[in-house]
Amino acid sequence: xxxxxxxxxxxxxxxxxxxxxxxxxxxxxxxxxxxxxxxxxxxxxxxxxxxxxxxxxxxxxxxxxxxxxxxxxxxxxxxxxxxxxxxxxxxxxxxxxxxxxxxxxxxxxxxxxxxxxxxxxxxxxxxxxxxxxxxxxxxxxxxxxxxxxxxxxxxxxxxxxxxxxxxxxxxxxxxxxxxxxxxxxxxxxxxxxxxxxx
Amino acid sequence: xxxxxxxxxxxxxxxxxxxxxxxxxxxxxxxxxxxxxxxxxxxxxxxxxxxxxxxxxxxxxxxxxxxxxxxxxxxxxxxxxxxxxxxxxxxxxxxxxxxxxxxxxxxxxxxxxxxxxxxxxxxxxxxxxxxxxxxxxxxxxxxxxxxxxxxxxxxxxxxxxxxxxxxxxxxxxxxxxxxxxxxxxxxxxxxxxxxxxxxxxxxxxxxxxxxxxxxxxxxxxxxxxxxxxxxxxxxxxxxxxxxxxxxxxxxxxxxxxxxxxxxxxxxxxxxxxxxxxxxxxxxxxxxxxxxxxxxxxxxxxxxxxxxxxxxxxxxxxxxxxxxxxxxxxxxxxxxxxxxxxxxxxxxxxxxxxxxxxxxxxxxxxxxxxxxxxxxxxxxxxxxxxxxxxxxxxxxxxxxxxxxxxxxxxxxxxxxxxxxxxxxxxxxxxxxxxxxxxxxxxxxxxxxxxxxxxxxxxxxxxxxxxxxxxxxxxxxxxxxxxxxxxxxxxxxxxxxxxxxxxxxxxxxxxxxxxxxxxxxxxxxxxxxxxxxxxxxxxxxxxxxxxxxxxxxxxxxxxxxxxxxxxxxxxxxxxxxxxxxxxxxxxxxxxxxxxx
Numbered sequence: 001x002x003x004x005x006x007x008x009x010x011x012x013x014x015x016x017x018x019x020x021x022x023x024x025x026x027x028x029x030x031x032x033x034x035x036x037x038x039x040x041x042x043x044x045x046x047x048x049x050x051x052x053x054x055x056x057x058x059x060x061x062x063x064x065x066x067x068x069x070x071x072x073x074x075x076x077x078x079x080x081x082x083x084x085x086x087x088x089x090x091x092x093x094x095x096x097x098x099x100x101x102x103x104x105x106x107x108x109x110x111x112x113x114x115x116x117x118x119x120x121x122x123x124x125x126x127x128x129x130x131x132x133x134x135x136x137x138x139x140x141x142x143x144x145x146x147x148x149x150x151x152x153x154x155x156x157x158x159x160x161x162x163x164x165x166x167x168x169x170x171x172x173x174x175x176x177x178x179x180x181x182x183x184x185x186x187x188x189x190x191x192x193x194x195x196x197x198x
Numbered sequence: 199x200x201x202x203x204x205x206x207x208x209x210x211x212x213x214x215x216x217x218x219x220x221x222x223x224x225x226x227x228x229x230x231x232x233x234x235x236x237x238x239x240x241x242x243x244x245x246x247x248x249x250x251x252x253x254x255x256x257x258x259x260x261x262x263x264x265x266x267x268x269x270x271x272x273x274x275x276x277x278x279x280x281x282x283x284x285x286x287x288x289x290x291x292x293x294x295x296x297x298x299x300x301x302x303x304x305x306x307x308x309x310x311x312x313x314x315x316x317x318x319x320x321x322x323x324x325x326x327x328x329x330x331x332x333x334x335x336x337x338x339x340x341x342x343x344x345x346x347x348x349x350x351x352x353x354x355x356x357x358x359x360x361x362x363x364x365x366x367x368x369x370x371x372x373x374x375x376x377x378x379x380x381x382x383x384x385x386x387x388x389x390x391x392x393x394x395x396x397x398x399x400x401x402x403x404x405x406x407x408x409x410x411x412x413x414x415x416x417x418x419x420x421x422x423x424x425x426x427x428x429x430x431x432x433x434x435x436x437x438x439x440x441x442x443x444x445x446x447x448x449x450x451x452x453x454x455x456x457x458x459x460x461x462x463x464x465x466x467x468x469x470x471x472x473x474x475x476x477x478x479x480x481x482x483x484x485x486x487x488x489x490x491x492x493x494x495x496x497x498x499x500x501x502x503x504x505x506x507x508x509x510x511x512x513x514x515x516x517x518x519x520x521x522x523x524x525x526x527x528x529x530x531x532x533x534x535x536x537x538x539x540x541x542x543x544x545x546x547x548x549x550x551x552x553x554x555x556x557x558x559x560x561x562x563x564x565x566x567x568x569x570x571x572x573x574x575x576x577x578x579x580x581x582x583x584x585x586x587x588x589x590x591x592x593x594x595x596x597x598x599x600x601x602x603x604x605x606x607x608x609x610x611x612x613x614x615x616x617x618x619x620x621x622x623x624x625x626x627x628x629x630x631x632x633x634x635x636x637x638x639x640x641x642x643x644x645x646x647x648x649x650x651x652x653x654x655x656x657x658x659x660x661x662x663x664x665x666x667x668x669x670x671x672x673x674x675x676x677x678x679x680x681x682x683x684x685x686x687x688x689x690x691x692x693x694x695x696x697x698x699x700x701x702x703x704x705x706x707x708x709x710x711x712x713x714x715x716x717x718x719x720x721x722x723x724x725x726x727x728x729x730x731x732x733x734x735x736x737x738x739x740x741x742x743x744x745x746x747x748x749x750x751x752x753x754x755x756x757x758x759x760x761x762x763x764x765x766x767x768x769x770x771x772x773x774x775x776x777x778x779x780x781x782x783x784x785x786x787x788x789x790x791x792x
Contacts, residue, residue: 004323004750005402012401019326019397026393030427037435037477044473045450125446129468132448136438 009169024176028183035187038140042133042194053130055196060114064196067110068188074103075185078152078178085171090163093174097156100181104149111142134195141191144184151177214749225336227328228749232335233314234642237635239335240306243342244628245712247297250290252709257282259702261684275354284683288357289349289373291681295360296377299489300384301342303627307492308388308426309338311634312395312419314642318740318747319413321404321756321778326397327390334390341383348376359681361478364451364471368443369458375444378437385434388426395423404739404778406758410516411777413738413762414502414509417516418495421523422488429484429527436477443469472537479530487526489623491519493586493630494561500583500633501565503736505572506773508763511564518557525554535603536610544603551601558594562587578652582633585660586626593621596671611681614674617667625663632659632715639719640733644745645726651718658711665704669697735774737764742778 006012007019015022046052081096118124118131125135155174162170214222223231256265262281269280276286317325325331348355353371356362367374399420403412412420439450447465451474454467502509509515531539531547566587574580596618599605609615632655640646673694678685685691685698732741739758743751756778764775 005326005328007401015400019401022397022400023327023393026396026427027389030389030393030431033428034431034435037432037480038438041435041439041450041473041477044476045468045470048470049468125442125448126466128466129449132442132446132450132466135446136442136448140438 009166009172018172020172020176021179024179028179031183031187035140035190038133038137039190039194042137045129045133049129053128055130055134055194055198058130059134059196060117061196063110063114064192067107068192070103070107070110071185071188074100074107075182077103078181082171082174082178085163085167085174088167090160094156094160097152097174101149101152101156104145104152104181107145108142108149111138137191137195141184141187144187148177148181148184151180225332227324227332229313229317229325229328229331230642230747230751232331233310233312235335236305236313236338237310239339239342240302240304240310243297244302244306246346247294247302248709248712250294250297252705253282254287254290254294255698255702255705257287257683258685259699261686285354285357287683288359288681289355292356292359292362292377293345293349296356297345298623299360299485300381301338301345303489303623303631304388304485305338306631307496307627308395308419308422308488309335309391311415311492311496311631311638312391312422315638315740316395316416316419317398317402318641318743318751319416319738320399320402321407321739321752321758322398322402323750323752323755325394326402327394330390331394334387334394337383337387337390341380341387344376344380344383348373348380351376361482362440362474363478364440364443364474365453365456365458367440367474368451375441378441378444381437382434385430385437388430392423392426395419396427399423404756404758407739407777410513411758411761413495414498414512414515415492415495415738417519418491418498421519422491424523425484425488425491425526429481429488432477433481436474436481439477440474472534472539475534475537476531479533480527483530483533484523484526486619486622487522489627490590491522493590493627494519494565496630496634496637497565497583497586498568499736499738500579500637501568502763502765503637503734504575504577504580504583505569506575506735506765507568507572508761508765509564510567510570511560512761512763515561515564518560521557522554525550525557529554532601532606535606541603548601548603552598555594555598555601562591562594577636578647578649578656579633579637581653581656582629582636585656586630586633589621589625589629593618593623593626596621608677609674611679612674613670613678613680616680617670617674620667620670624667625660629659632656635719637734638740639722639726640729641740641743641745641747643723643726644728645722646729646733647722647726648718651714651721655711655714655718658714659708662704662708662711666701666708669694669701673697732776735772737774737776738762739777742776 005019009018011018011021017025077096077099081093081100084090084092084096115135123131125132155170155177159173160170162173214228222228226232226235253265264280265277265282266280269277272280272286276283313325313331317323345355351371351373353373355373356367356370356377358367358370358374362374362377399412399416439448442448443450443452449465449467449469451471452463452465452467452469453471456463456465456467498509498515528550529547531543532551535544535547569584574584576584596614600609600615600618636647636652673691676690676694678688678691678694682688682691685695729745731743731745733745734741737760739752739756740747742756744753757780758777759781760775760777760779762777764777766773767775
């Protein structure tokens with residue numbers, strides 16, 4: 001199969017990207033539309049509401065700030081892991097990739113504490129429309145984080161075997177995974193102020 | 199062509215030959231096998247959706263009378279003594295629309311023709327991501343199975359219309375949850391498919407095949423892929439919200455103080471049912487163009503090939519397709535004039551709706567003008583393609599009054615609307631799809647379909663399909679609403695009730711006419727006349743590959759130096775010049791696209 005399809009590891013001379021990088025950008029465009037639709041729904045519901053609560057009074061802002069820090073740091077380590085591959089250093093790649101995964105898991109752990117706290121106080125998505133959109137948006141975002149962690153785990157362990165046969169392709173794959181990871185980070189950068197601060 | 203790459207190709211081909219049956223034909227990564235899987239599944243779903251409609255037509259023509267012959271085969275929750283229950287009627291209506299649009303036409307037009315033809319026409323060995331392509335088909339398949347299975351759920355399938363408007367859809371039976379799950383599978387399937395189409399067109403075109411040398415079909419599929427990529431996610435968002443409403447008791451679409459069956463709803467409220475309509479139509483209007491653009495692509499190929507002359511206004515057509523894609527994202531609320539969104543909003547969407555009709559008219563006019571002065575071969579694909587033009591024309595023109603808010607107030611949700619969009623999709627798109635099946639069948643199987651059976655199929659279908667849809671305009675203008683279980687209950691519907699009988703008989707006869715297609719299809723697979731690689735004398739790259747093309751498609755990588763439709767070039771012995779033919783001597787008209 002690989003023999004038949006060009007531009008898997010090397011970029012196309014005209015477009016300047018590999019197939020998978022163009023693919024991941026298309027995928028992210030579609031993700032923008034998904035979260036864009038949900039953010040629009042948030043605006044639609046909030047503007048039509050008579051008493052929309054203030055997020056900072058209901059949600060745990062310090063924990064969310066901590067989570068914001070964790071995700072931003074994980075984006076940095078993600079770039080470092082890709083840069084290590086570009087500089088041909090597999091041990092550094094493993095280190096930074098492992099850090100990225102741990103930070104992603106840390107985000108999910110903090111998030112689960114937040115959820116558990118709400119459930120203890122009998123606050124559920126059905127409580128009111130604010131919590132409904134809060135749980136839906138953060139839940140969908142958490143699912144994206146989880147998928148990112150799983151993909152990165154694959155590239156840390158079995159996926160890295162590709163280094164021996166096609167290092168360029170592995171570097172490209174990690175870069176794509178990074179693009180996705182930064183996108184997930186970016187969604188949180190929007191979610192945090194919209195839900196917790198406004 | 200270096201010997202090295204030839205050896206490469208041979209190895210890949212050989213490697214593929216060694217794969218077990220289930221990897222080659224079931225979980226295949228070859229775009230042609232996936233295309234055929236999509237096409238066959240899509241045709242089966244079209245037939246299934248058509249059967250649902252034939253049942254509906256019985257109730258509309260003879261309300262309250264027991265369905266003869268097969269009426270007793272249904273269980274008590276659907277029909278009692280062969281008499282259809284209203285709940286079952288609603289299921290049939292909702293699932294007919296869903297199945298035809300999302301599991302019949304789009305998978306056949308995009309998944310089937312797109313997968314099979316697009317890589318061949320751009321000169322690629324396969325799609326850019328063959329494994330994703332396989333996953334795309336199987337997600338579609340699972341989504342289809344869920345939709346089909348939902349008929350056997352307690353209280354049956356979804357019954358809130360194909361648009362699933364809340365609050366009705368929120369309080370409907372479990373079939374609606376299955377509908378949403380099925381849609382989630384279909385959305386992700388089309389997401390993977392569209393990424394594949396975009397990347398394949400952008401990255402894998404043959405050497406020399408610049409964008410303005412692409413066949414119009416490829417352009418149509420390429421732009422359609424963008425619509426699928428960007429328009430479906432909002433429906434995914436809407437599906438997530440409705441699933442939350444149904445499963446987690448949220449109130450995204452439930453207003454405060456809603457009364458259901460005389461009981462005030464205990465939900466938290468504060469939601470808005472109009473939100474669903476916005477999200478749904480933000481998908482579903484571009485979806486209309488997902489239904490029609492591939493059809494236009496097919497018709498353009500068939501018309502250019504059978505008039506033996508270049509398409510009229512190729513570049514204008516391409517630019518129009520691009521314009522349609524942009525505009526289709528800003529017309530969605532013309533489905534919502536009656537929601538009370540205000541005259542300013544209505545004016546905006548009226549204007550965009552009128553603007554988007556311009557590029558559509560440019561494409562249709564170019565196709566019609568392409569016939570001018572051609573020596574036309576009226577074979578079966580051409581008959582279907584030519585019939586597409588007036589049929590789509592009727593569908594398009596009857597849409598204009600619906601795009602104007604003042605006219606739409608009278609016509610909204612009447613049979614006029616049903617007639618309008620069915621003319622676009624049924625004798626429009628589905629005729630184009632039939633044209634495509636007859637046109638590319640020789641490429642897929644190496645055999646030609648029977649012309650005699652094909653022509654019988656065409657003429658019967660053409661007569662009866664107009665018998666089904668033309669009276670709907672009259673009915674709609676008389677004010678008869680869609681989704682009525684028993685039209686004889688309404689005084690204003692009684693004068694047009696005889697038309698229902700005409701439409702129903704036309705529908706059943708239309709169903710019978712498809713037998714000629716089914717016989718032709720299976721007979722030709724085994725006993726059809728054998729053909730060489732280019733039976734129609736066409737110019738585009740798929741006709742330079744063997745019929746059927748092997749894994750990897752081309753015996754040597756094609757190099758393109760010519761436009762897509764160089765037919766009847768003066769001074770040539772043959773009346774067509776393949777795109778891959780080298781541009782040597784200065785030939786009049788060579789290199790020009792028009």
